[in-house]
Amino acid sequence: xxxxxxxxxxxxxxxxxxxxxxxxxxxxxxxxxxxxxxxxxxxxxxxxxxxxxxxxxxxxxxxxxxxxxxxxxxxxxxxxxxxxxxxxxxxxxxxxxxxxxxxxxxxxxxxxxxxxxxxxxxxxxxxxxxxxxxxxxxxxxxxxxxxxxxxxxxxxxxxxxxxxxxxxxxxxxxxxxxxxxxxxxxxxxxxxxxxxxxxxxxxxxxxxxxxxxxxxxxxxxxxxxxxxxxxxxxxxxxxxxxxxxxxxxxxxxxxxxxxxxxxxxxxxxxxxxxxxxxxxxxxxxxxxxxxxxxxxxxxxxxxxxxxxxxxxxxxxxxxxxxxxxxxxxxxxxxxxxxxxxxxxxxxxxxxxxxxxxxxxxxxxxxxxxxxxxxxxx
Amino acid sequence: xxxxxxxxxxxxxxxxxxxxxxxxxxxxxxxxxxxxxxxxxxxxxxxxxxxxxxxxxxxxxxxxxxxxxxxxxxxxxxxxxxxxxxxxxxxxxxxxxxxxxxxxxxxxxxxxxxxxxxxxxxxxxxxxxxxxxxxxxxxxxxxxxxxxxxxxxxxxxxxxxxxxxxxxxxxxxxxxxxxxxxxxxxxxxxxxxxxxxxxxxxxxxxxxxxxxxxxxxxxxxxxxxxxxxxxxxxxxxxxxxxxxxxxxxxxxxxxxxxxxxxx
Numbered sequence: 001x002x003x004x005x006x007x008x009x010x011x012x013x014x015x016x017x018x019x020x021x022x023x024x025x026x027x028x029x030x031x032x033x034x035x036x037x038x039x040x041x042x043x044x045x046x047x048x049x050x051x052x053x054x055x056x057x058x059x060x061x062x063x064x065x066x067x068x069x070x071x072x073x074x075x076x077x078x079x080x081x082x083x084x085x086x087x088x089x090x091x092x093x094x095x096x097x098x099x100x101x102x103x104x105x106x107x108x109x110x111x112x113x114x115x116x117x118x119x120x121x122x123x124x125x126x127x128x129x130x131x132x133x134x135x136x137x138x139x140x141x142x143x144x145x146x147x148x149x150x151x152x153x154x155x156x157x158x159x160x161x162x163x164x165x166x167x168x169x170x171x172x173x174x175x176x177x178x179x180x181x182x183x184x185x186x187x188x189x190x191x192x193x194x195x196x197x198x199x200x201x202x203x204x205x206x207x208x209x210x211x212x213x214x215x216x217x218x219x220x221x222x223x224x225x226x227x228x229x230x231x232x233x234x235x236x237x238x239x240x241x242x243x244x245x246x247x248x249x250x251x252x253x254x255x256x257x258x259x260x261x262x263x264x265x266x267x268x269x270x271x272x273x274x275x276x277x278x279x280x281x282x283x284x285x286x287x288x289x290x291x292x293x294x295x296x297x298x299x300x301x302x303x304x305x306x307x308x309x310x311x312x313x314x315x316x317x318x319x320x321x322x323x324x325x326x327x328x329x330x331x332x333x334x335x336x337x338x339x340x341x342x343x344x345x346x347x348x349x350x351x352x353x354x355x356x357x358x359x360x361x362x363x364x365x366x367x368x369x370x371x372x373x374x375x376x377x
Numbered sequence: 378x379x380x381x382x383x384x385x386x387x388x389x390x391x392x393x394x395x396x397x398x399x400x401x402x403x404x405x406x407x408x409x410x411x412x413x414x415x416x417x418x419x420x421x422x423x424x425x426x427x428x429x430x431x432x433x434x435x436x437x438x439x440x441x442x443x444x445x446x447x448x449x450x451x452x453x454x455x456x457x458x459x460x461x462x463x464x465x466x467x468x469x470x471x472x473x474x475x476x477x478x479x480x481x482x483x484x485x486x487x488x489x490x491x492x493x494x495x496x497x498x499x500x501x502x503x504x505x506x507x508x509x510x511x512x513x514x515x516x517x518x519x520x521x522x523x524x525x526x527x528x529x530x531x532x533x534x535x536x537x538x539x540x541x542x543x544x545x546x547x548x549x550x551x552x553x554x555x556x557x558x559x560x561x562x563x564x565x566x567x568x569x570x571x572x573x574x575x576x577x578x579x580x581x582x583x584x585x586x587x588x589x590x591x592x593x594x595x596x597x598x599x600x601x602x603x604x605x606x607x608x609x610x611x612x613x614x615x616x617x618x619x620x621x622x623x624x625x626x627x628x629x630x631x632x633x634x635x636x637x638x639x640x
Contacts, residue, residue: 373456374454
């Protein structure tokens with residue numbers, strides 16, 4: 001079962017997606033955790049989180065984005081331009097950050113030039129940067145606009161009953177992931193951070209019913225596991241999006257364990273349930289927007305800091321690694337604040353700037369992490 | 378008790394043999410493509426000079442990029458910790474260490490016990506490293522030592538437009554073709570190097586006393602400019618060659634780990 005998760009974490013067009021497509025069903029990709037994927041579950045469409053994993057050369061990405069920008073959307077465009085996302089029937093781009101917003105323009109321009117690799121359904125989904133009464137109202141309208149567009153393009157009806165059912169299924173995932181989180185943060189956890197990431201990644205790239213079944217079995221199994229990964233330094237990983245299991249493996253090495261995170265492909269995937277009472281579209285919009293884990297949301301820094309300090313305490317974290325992709329304005333800036341405020345509380349921090357994409361600096365990265373572990377004693 | 382420290386870097390490899398906390402001998406060679414070969418050779422040289430055999434070494438610590446590839450070491454420690462340790466031995470009042478190595482540079486702050494509490498390394502490119510100076514010295518047709526001394530004789534140092542080693546090299550060639558005095562170009566090169574390092578040092582937070590290690594610590598042009606940029610005096614190291622700081626730190630760790638107590 002863990003092998004299933006590891007495989008899905010490494011293969012974009014994985015066998016679950018292939019089976020889904022072979023059954024004649026649709027797949028819609030999205031780029032940000034602020035997209036309520038329940039909408040597509042309710043439509044019988046597989047929501048699939050678009051990643052940049054596996055991009056090698058950056059010939060297409062650099063052509064459209066230029067050199068001085070985050071490499072994550074560049075890798076996504078590279079893969080799209082190579083045809084690696086041709087299995088997608090739709091794609092939703094959100095202004096998670098400005099670099100990601102540009103993916104919308106660059107993907108369209110690439111299609112203008114090549115006439116290839118553009119999903120039939122291509123939607124720019126606006127997400128406000130503040131959680132207020134009026135922004136929630138705007139976001140509810142935007143969510144309904146997305147629903148109408150999907151209904152019209154895919155010729156489906158996304159009814160409230162179906163949405164409610166989808167919310168319940170996704171809440172099951174969140175509850176299972178919270179149980180998994182409890183296991184992962186135990187004193188002597190049976191699972192390493194690299195596998196924890198693979199488990200989360202799998203949830204973004206396979207049918208939710210299959211995922212819940214596998215996840216339920218896994219939580220049951222490792223909850224009783226006698227395996228103990230002890231004697232290692234316990235780290236928390238914060239910062240830019242990371243969907244590369246190997247990066248976590250490099251960080252963990254033989255001497256550390258990533259027991260907690262606050263990452264886009266991490267705990268943000270399952271934090272906060274959606275209310276099963278009330279209008280489902282409004283509840284989905286509220287959950288997404290109230291989701292303050294990402295620094296894209298204005299005025300939420302203090303809350304995020306509080307949440308991280310609580311997690312450091314409950315997970316028994318020895319040190320925090322604040323990593324960011326080069327040119328990531330949001331996390332690059334916020335990591336500086338986190339470092340200042342966490343160090344003030346006696347929580348050791350290390351900042352790590354990196355490129356998204358193939359890990360080519362593993363020796364240098366390893367040296368810096370080893371030095372940090374030496375500092376932790 | 379005899380211990381050893383071996384530091385295999387990207388440009389040079391260093392080894393220090395220590396008896397009861399005192400340096401018996403040290404050696405420095407140009408690194409080879411295979412780090413274990415560099416380690417073997419530099420250790421052999423250091424041992425021969427000290428009149429000591431490998432069997433007499435009670436404990437050996439390896440550091441540098443080749444630290445995990447050395448066959449004869451008892452333990453590997455990062456160059457961050459070793460440079461911190463070595464710098465404190467070289468300058469007991471050091472609270473901040475600036476190390477410019479062949480292909481990387483580091484700035485670190487130490488606590489009262491000499492432990493590294495904060496550090497940063499260059500993580501963008503090779504500019505601001507020893508390799509940068511090496512390339513520029515070759516273009517100018519001078520030795521690294523001469524390059525360092527030339528700053529003092531400069532009248533109007535040039536400004537290098539780019540931090541990129543390759544583009545800076547093109548700038549230097551253009552200045553040579555325009556018959557700009559070589560001292561002014563050399564001073565511009567040293568200033569560019571110091572500016573890159575100052576950014577790193579300021580990011581960590583400058584704290585007195587500042588100690589500089591690595592081969593570039595011997596370049597007075599870079600050190601003087603860095604002093605101006607940081608607004609602090611950088612203490613010159615007299616106790617031993619600052620380029621050996623990593624290997625000295627490794628040997629000191631070996632001494633501690635072998636039960637010789639703190640040094």
